[in-house]
Amino acid sequence: MSTLITNIAELMTQDLEHRVLKDAAVVIEGERIAWIGRAADAPAADDAVDAGGRAVLPGWVDSHTHLLFAGDRTAEFEARMAGEQYAAGGIAVTMNATRATSDFDLTRLALGRVAEAVSQGTTYLETKTGYGLDVEHEARSARIASTAADQVTYLGAHLVPAGQDPEAYTDLVCGPMLAAVRPFVQWADVFCEEGAFTAEQSRRVLLACRDAGLGLRVHGNQLGEGPGVQLAVELGAASVDHVNYLSAGDVEALAGTWSGWDAARGTGERGTVATCLPACDLSTRQPLAPARALLDAGVQVALASNCNPGTSYTSSMAFCVSTAVLQMHLSVHEAVRAATYGGALALHREAGRDADGERAVGSIAVGHRADLHMLNAPSATHLAYRPGMPLTYAVWRAGVRER
Ligand SMILES: N=CN[C@@H](CCC(=O)O)C(=O)O
Numbered sequence: 318m319s320t321l322i323t324n325i326a327e328l329m330t331q332d333l334e335h336r337v338l339k340d341a342a343v344v345i346e347g348e349r350i351a352w353i354g355r356a357a358d359a360p361a362a363d364d365a366v367d368a369g370g371r372a373v374l375p376g377w378v379d380s381h382t383h384l385l386f387a388g389d390r391t392a393e394f395e396a397r398m399a400g401e402q403y404a405a406g407g408i409a410v411t412m413n414a415t416r417a418t419s420d421f422d423l424t425r426l427a428l429g430r431v432a433e434a435v436s437q438g439t440t441y442l443e444t445k446t447g448y449g450l451d452v453e454h455e456a457r458s459a460r461i462a463s464t465a466a467d468q469v470t471y472l473g474a475h476l477v478p479a480g481q482d483p484e485a486y487t488d489l490v491c492g493p494m495l496a497a498v499r500p501f502v503q504w505a506d507v508f509c510e511e512g513a514f515t516a517e518q519s520r521r522v523l524l525a526c527r528d529a530g531l532g533l534r535v536h537g538n539q540l541g542e543g544p545g546v547q548l549a550v551e552l553g554a555a556s557v558d559h560v561n562y563l564s565a566g567d568v569e570a571l572a573g574t575w576s577g578w579d580a581a582r583g584t585g586e587r588g589t590v591a592t593c594l595p596a597c598d599l600s601t602r603q604p605l606a607p608a609r610a611l612l613d614a615g616v617q618v619a620l621a622s623n624c625n626p627g628t629s630y631t632s633s634m635a636f637c638v639s640t641a642v643l644q645m646h647l648s649v650h651e652a653v654r655a656a657t658y659g660g661a662l663a664l665h666r667e668a669g670r671d672a673d674g675e676r677a678v679g680s681i682a683v684g685h686r687a688d689l690h691m692l693n694a695p696s697a698t699h700l701a702y703r704p705g706m707p708l709t710y711a712v713w714r715a716g717v718r719e720r
Pocket residue numbers: 383405407408411508536539597623625626627628629
């Protein structure tokens with residue numbers, strides 16, 4: 318079964334050549350993109366969709382979410398808006414609500430959040446554990462997450478639960494808890510920050526997880542100039558997320574990780590992606606991450622929603638993109654790229670065509686997964702020009718029309 322989508326005013330491919338095609342068309346065949354080019358040259362297909370002069374871009378790749386939770390933290394948010402500082406301790410409130418929720422309800426909540434994201438143009442997403450924080454509940458979150466998200470990250474090292482010895486808890490995260498979640502996860506993450514895990518504890522967790530075959534990610538430099546970025550670089554993490562407070566040395570270290578990467582070919586050794594989370598920055602009243610400086614230094618950047626009840630209760634990637642343009646000084650093309658190709662790079666899913674079966678996501682090219690986001694607007698510029706507007710018009714995820 319093939320579908321021709323034609324009369325596309327602007328096709329922002331986010332491919333390796335950064336092509337933006339005008340008066341374009343795309344052919345989807347099953348789950349893959351079979352053809353792209355000028356509408357006038359398009360081949361016939363079983364089915365046709367008239368885009369009506371709208372823009373099409375890759376579906377969002379949300380590379381950082383925490384969707385396995387129950388309850389909300391409205392009171393904490395209100396206190397923050399009244400001047401309180403964000404602190405890691407709020408995680409315990411969500412841990413209690415999550416533990417008290419049945420498997421059925423936790424599954425329903427996670428699936429509902431994924432559906433909400435997809436309806437706004439997200440077609441590939443990562444999510445994390447981290448609100449269970451004991452062996453039973455982390456394993457349960459990992460299991461449910463693996464049924465809801467494309468990739469799952471183990472975040473047992475999110476907070477040391479009250480009354481527990483930090484070193485003993487770190488041992489648990491590195492041992493029995495890791496063993497219990499291992500069948501369900503691809504990545505491991507640590508919250509390396511004052512009030513959460515020290516550099517030494519974080520290193521211990523990351524090394525144990527790497528030994529267990531997991532890729533690494535780090536929550537770092539969110540609340541101050543901490544050791545998270547340097548640790549992520551030292552251990553070859555796929556991404557370091559938040560990155561609000563960076564020294565010149567941090568930026569340089571991140572840039573250095575990309576020296577073996579050939580961006581024009583998309584080959585070589587991937588470095589550590591800096592994942593910026595603008596919705597979180599606004600909700601916690603932290604300075605916006607220096608995405609402009611990171612890009613200028615040669616660092617690959619991703620934008621993600623960080624959807625969670627404590628610091629960023631939104632899955633709107635469009636909001637992140639408009640904020641990145643309006644306030645972080647990225648061009649529309651750079652912001653969309655960070656929210657698509659950048660996220661895919663952070664999840665090691667930016668490459669792969671017909672031959673290897675793992676189709677690339679986050680860009681539009683022949684052989685890639687047919688993840689498309691049609692806007693009810695003639696260009697992607699409208700994402701920033703009309704911030705907050707419901708611009709998602711149609712969504713295809715792995716070739717299936719979702720909206
Ligand atoms: N910073 C650490 N973890 C989450 C927030 C956790 C929470 O407060 O519930 C984040 O990415 O912002």
